[in-house]
Amino acid sequence: MNNEFSKNIDSRSEKVRNLLGEKPPFFVRWGTSIVVIMFLILLLILLGLQYPYSNGESILQHLLR
Numbered sequence: 764m765n766n767e768f769s770k771n772i773d774s775r776s777e778k779v780r781n782l783l784g785e786k787p788p789f790f791v792r793w794g795t796s797i798v799v800i801m802f803l804i805l806l807l808i809l810l811g812l813q814y815p816y817s818n819g820e821s822i823l824q825h826l827l828r
Contacts, residue, residue: 814825 810823811821814820814822817825820828
């Protein structure tokens, strides 16, 4: 099956081969944005959690102290 696919690609024009060979920048840009947003949300949640072995202060309060 892989052989058939490569034969089909070879028979196409150079423009189509270039288009099939590159990743769409739209997906790369949005994928990176989603990962960064998820990381920031996780960081905000973790900073709001209570620090263990403390009197109810958050992790952020403990770090700033």
